[in-house]
Amino acid sequence: MTKEVSLEHVWVEFGEFTAVHKANLNIAGGEFFSFLGPSGCGKTTLLRCISGFQEPTRGKVKIGGQDMRGVGPNKRPTALIFQNLALFPLRSIADNIAFPLEVRGVDKKTRRKRADELLELIALPGQGDKKVSELSGGQKQRVAIARALAVEPDILLLDEPLSALDLKLRQHMRTELRAIQKQVGLTFIYITHDQGEALTMSDRIAVMNKGKIEQIGDGKAIYDHPTTSFVASFVGENNVLEATVLSNDGKAMQVDAGLGTPFTVENHPAGGPALAPGDACHLFVRPEALRLSKDESAINQFSTNFVTEEFEGNMRHIVMNANGKDLKLSLINDGTNAIDANAPVKLDFAPEMGIALKPGELASA
Amino acid sequence: MKMKSPTALIPGLYLTLFFAYLFGPLIIMVITAFNSSTFPRVSPWECFTTDWFGKLASDDKLLSGLGNSLLIGVGVVCVAIPIGLAAAITLSQVGPKLRAALYTIFIAPILVPGVVIGLSTLIFWDRIGTLFNAPYESFFYDGTFLTIFGQVTFIAAYSMLVFLSRIQRFDTTLTEAALDMGATPTQAFVKVLLPFMAPAIGSATVLAFLASLENYNTTVFTIVSSSTFTTVLSSKVRYGLDPSISAVAVIIIAITLIGAIIYECRNRYHTKGWAHVIAERPALKIATHPGTIAAILGVLTLAAVLFIQNHDSSVCTAQILEEKRALQQKLMEEQSLNTQEQTVPAPTMPNLGPVGGDEGGASAPSPFGSNIFSPENLGTSAPDGQ
Numbered sequence: 038m039t040k041e042v043s044l045e046h047v048w049v050e051f052g053e054f055t056a057v058h059k060a061n062l063n064i065a066g067g068e069f070f071s072f073l074g075p076s077g078c079g080k081t082t083l084l085r086c087i088s089g090f091q092e093p094t095r096g097k098v099k100i101g102g103q104d105m106r107g108v109g110p111n112k113r114p115t116a117l118i119f120q121n122l123a124l125f126p127l128r129s130i131a132d133n134i135a136f137p138l139e140v141r142g143v144d145k146k147t148r149r150k151r152a153d154e155l156l157e158l159i160a161l162p163g164q165g166d167k168k169v170s171e172l173s174g175g176q177k178q179r180v181a182i183a184r185a186l187a188v189e190p191d192i193l194l195l196d197e198p199l200s201a202l203d204l205k206l207r208q209h210m211r212t213e214l215r216a217i218q219k220q221v222g223l224t225f226i227y228i229t230h231d232q233g234e235a236l237t238m239s240d241r242i243a244v245m246n247k248g249k250i251e252q253i254g255d256g257k258a259i260y261d262h263p264t265t266s267f268v269a270s271f272v273g274e275n276n277v278l279e280a281t282v283l284s285n286d287g288k289a290m291q292v293d294a295g296l297g298t299p300f301t302v303e304n305h306p307a308g309g310p311a312l313a314p315g316d317a318c319h320l321f322v323r324p325e326a327l328r329l330s331k332d333e334s335a336i337n338q339f340s341t342n343f344v345t346e347e348f349e350g351n352m353r354h355i356v357m358n359a360n361g362k363d364l365k366l367s368l369i370n371d372g373t374n375a376i377d378a379n380a381p382v383k384l385d386f387a388p389e390m391g392i393a394l395k396p397g398e399l400a401s402a
Numbered sequence: 403m404k405m406k407s408p409t410a411l412i413p414g415l416y417l418t419l420f421f422a423y424l425f426g427p428l429i430i431m432v433i434t435a436f437n438s439s440t441f442p443r444v445s446p447w448e449c450f451t452t453d454w455f456g457k458l459a460s461d462d463k464l465l466s467g468l469g470n471s472l473l474i475g476v477g478v479v480c481v482a483i484p485i486g487l488a489a490a491i492t493l494s495q496v497g498p499k500l501r502a503a504l505y506t507i508f509i510a511p512i513l514v515p516g517v518v519i520g521l522s523t524l525i526f527w528d529r530i531g532t533l534f535n536a537p538y539e540s541f542f543y544d545g546t547f548l549t550i551f552g553q554v555t556f557i558a559a560y561s562m563l564v565f566l567s568r569i570q571r572f573d574t575t576l577t578e579a580a581l582d583m584g585a586t587p588t589q590a591f592v593k594v595l596l597p598f599m600a601p602a603i604g605s606a607t608v609l610a611f612l613a614s615l616e617n618y619n620t621t622v623f624t625i626v627s628s629s630t631f632t633t634v635l636s637s638k639v640r641y642g643l644d645p646s647i648s649a650v651a652v653i654i655i656a657i658t659l660i661g662a663i664i665y666e667c668r669n670r671y672h673t674k675g676w677a678h679v680i681a682e683r684p685a686l687k688i689a690t691h692p693g694t695i696a697a698i699l700g701v702l703t704l705a706a707v708l709f710i711q712n713h714d715s716s717v718c719t720a721q722i723l724e725e726k727r728a729l730q731q732k733l734m735e736e737q738s739l740n741t742q743e744q745t746v747p748a749p750t751m752p753n754l755g756p757v758g759g760d761e762g763g764a765s766a767p768s769p770f771g772s773n774i775f776s777p778e779n780l781g782t783s784a785p786d787g788q
Contacts, residue, residue: 088582110581123579127597137583140593188584 039066039224040101040114040191042087047096049082049248056082057093058248064226064241066191069218071227071235074245075271075400080228081196083245087226088117088194100192116185117194121201122177124169130156130180131165137188155183158217175206182217192224199234211237232272236260244268246398254307262392264309269321269392271400276327276364278320280393282312292393294320296339296359302391309394318393324354324367326390329374330383338385343378357382428655435648438719442645449718452710458646467634470546471615474630477550478557478614479607485554486561486606487599493562494569509563511556520623523552545628552624553614560613561606568602656706660699668692 042064049057057079064070072080085091086098089110098105100114110117116137124133132139134155135148143151149165156162159179164172172180178198185193195214199207215238218225229235235242236256243253244267252259252268263269270277280294290312291299302320304311312318330338341357341364348354348370355366355376366384368374376382434442438449458464489508493501511519531542541547572595580590596603618632625633638647670676671692680687688694 090578090582110578111584111586115582117579117582119575119579121573121575123573123575125576125579125594136580136585136593140580140583140585140589184583 039222041066042192042224042226043097043099044083044086045097045099047083047086047093047098049079049086049091050094055248057086059096060250062243062250062253064224066224067222069215069225069227069238069240071229071239071242072245073229073232073235073242073272076230078245079248080245084117084194084196084226084228087192088115089113114191115194116188116190116192118181118185118196118198120197122181122198124177124181124184126169128169129165130161130167130169130172133169133180134165134184134187136184141188151187152183155187158186158220159183174202175210178202178210179213182214186221186223190223192226193218195225195227197229197231199229200231207231207234214238236272244271246271246400258307262305262307263321263394264307266319266321266394266397266399269319269394274324274365274367275321276324277399278322278362279396280318280320282314282316282318282393284314285312289388290393292318292320296362298338300337300391301388302393303389305389305392312393312395317396319396319399321392321394322364322386322390324365326386327364327366327384328386329368329376330385333383335383335385336388337391338383340381341384342381343376346376357384359384428651431648431651432655434645435652437645438715438722440644442643442648448722449715451715451719452713453715453719454645454649455652455710457644458649461646463629464631464634464638464646464650467629467631470625470628471631474546474549474553474621475611475614477546478553479610481550482554482558482561482610483603483606485558486610487565487603489558489562490565490569491595493566494572494574509559512559514556516556516617516619517623519555520552520620523548523555523620523624524626527551543626545624545626548624548626549621549630552620553617556620557610557613561610564606564609565599565602568599572598656703660703663699664692664696667695 044060044062047057047060048055060083072083074080082091086093087100089105089108089112092106105113125136128136131149131152134152135143138148138151152165153162156165159182161176161179164176169177169180181198182193199210199214202210211234214225218238227235227238236259239256241253241255242259244251244259246267251265252263254262259268259272263272266277269275278294278296280292280300283291283293283299285291285304287304289301289303292302293299300320339359341359344356344358344363346353346355351370353368353370353374355368357364357366364384430444431442433444435454436450436452437444437447438451438453439446489504493504493508496504527542527548531540534542536542576594576598577590580594581587585593616632618636621630622633622636629637635647635650667690671690676690680690
C-alpha cells in the first residue's frame, strides 16, 4: 500500500531563522521524489517534518490525506534511512532488521523468518548472524533499507544515504535503490545534494535553496528548462552571462550580452517569468550547448580565445575567453574538434539552447 | 661490557623508589599480619602466626560493621547509578548554556567536603523527621538510611562523570532511528541506549560500591549510633591496635589481586594475537581460559584458608612468652641487685624517688623494678640491662 504525502504551506522557524519557507507540494503514492539542494537549504528539516521529528511552525503535513500534527515519529507510516544509517552496532544484522518487529511484540521465530526474507531481498542471504562492523559500506546500506522495509511502511524517507560511499559504490547503489523501489512499489522521498543522484533516480525533483522550493519537475525539465537562476546554476554546469533584453516577441527574444551581435534565445512555455525589453537578465548556455562554428553565417556566433584545456578521455573540457569572460566548453573527443590555440575561434549555440532568466541568486561553485 | 652512564640509571632508580613508596606500606602491613607480636610490627619478629585471622573472625563488632558497609554499598549503588545516569542523559540533551549551569550543580557535591555533607544530611533529615513528628526509631534517624542518602549525594556525581564520558560517544540518531521504526521512548531507552551504556554502568557500579565502602568522613556523622567497617576500624586505631587490622588488609589485598588477575587474564585471553596462538593448542586453550585461572586461584585461596585455620603457633608463642618472662625475671633480679648495691655504699644519700619510691623500696615487686624513676638509677640501670 502506498500513500501520498502533501505539504500545505509548511513553514519551519527556529527563532529568527526560517529553515523552511512555505513549502507546498504533493507527492503521489509510489513516486520516487527527490529534494535537491546545497547543504543548509532546509531539505533535511523538511524530511524531519514528514517523519515526525520536527513539527512545522505553520502549515500542515498530510500523509494519505490525514493531518499528521501531533502524531509522533513512532506512529507515522514512514521509515527514515539516516545519513549515517544508524544501524545498532551492538545487535546482529538479523536483530537490526527485525528491530521494528521486536518493538511491536512480534515473536522471535516470526522475526527471524522476516529478517531472512529481507536478507534475501537485499542479496545478503545467510548473513543474519554477522555483526554490523563486519559488513562493507554498501552492505550496511542495504541492511538499513531492509530494516526500514521490515514493517512495510507506506513511505520510505532517505536522508543522503549514499554520501558516505565511494564513487563506484554510489553509482551501483543508485541503480539498486531504484530497482528496490520498483520492486516494492513504495513512495520514496530522497534527500540529496548530489544532482547526479537526483537526476538518475527520481521521477520528480524539488530544487531547494535557503528554505524555499525553487522548482519542481522531472529531471529533464529541471536540467533543460530551469525557471530560476539558482536552479540553472546549481543543476549541472552552466555558463552565465550578464545581458540585457532588447526585444521579446513572445516566441523568441533578442538579448545583448556584450559579445558583438545580439543573441537570439527562444522562450519556453515551461520557462521562468517573461522578460520585457530593457530588463536585465542572466543568459545561461551549457558547456555542451556551445559548439565550434562550422560556417561564418551561423546564428548566435561570437569570437573567443583559447585559455586552457582539461582532457577527460571521452570529453574535452575547454575554457575559452570571450571579451574578458571565461566560458566553459565541452566537446566530444571524436577528432573533428581541433582548436587553434593561437588564433581567435568562433563559437555559436542554437537559440533553443540558450536560457534567459530574471537575474537572481547563483549557486556558488 | 659498556658501562651505563649514571644518568641512564635515574629512571630505574626513580621507578624503584616509586614502587617502594607505593607498595612498601602494603608489604609491611601484610608481614605484620603474620607476626605474633600484639602490636602490628615487623621487628622484632616473634612467631609466624595466623591467629590474627581467627581473632578477626571472632570480632563481632568488626563483622557487623562490615555487614552494614556491604548493605550500605548495595543501597548506594541502587540509588546513585540511576540518578547519575539520569543526570548524564539530561546533560547530553540540553543546550550548551543550561548544560554548563547544570553541570556545575551536579558536580558541586564532589567539591563540598565530605564532613559538610555528612553533617548537613544529619541536620536535614532530622528537621524533616521533626516536621513529621517521627519517632526516634523511624528511618529519619536510622544510620543506614542516612548514610545511604549522604553518600549518594556525591557518589551519584562520580557515576555521572563515568556515564558522561560514555554518553558523549553515543550517536543520538540511533534513538531517533528506534523511534522512527515504531519503538516507544521507553523501548528506545531500554533496547538502544541502555545496552550501549552497559559497560559504563558496570564500571560505575564498581566505583560507587568501593567509594561507599571506603567512605569515612561523611559516614562518621550519618551512621549515628550504628557502625560501619570504616568507623569500627577508626575506633580501633583510637583505642588500641592489634594485627587483626593487618589481617583485614591481607584479605582486602587478596580479593583485589584475585579480581585483577582474573580480569587481566580475561582481557589477554580475548586478544586477537592470543586467539591465534591457542587456535591449534587445545591444552593451552583450556589452561589459559579465565575460568581455569579463577578455579586455580579459588583452590589456592581455599588452601590458604585451611592453612590459616589449622596452623598452630601456640608452641612458639608459649616459648616467646617464656623467653619474655625469663627476660623480665632477669631484669628484675638485676634491678634489685642494683638497688641493693646503691643503698649499701651511700646510705646517707637522700632518696629522691617519687611517689611510693621511698616506701616500696626493694621489697615491692613492681614489674619495672623499684626506683625506676629515681635520678640515680638513670645512669646505672640502662647499661646493666643490655
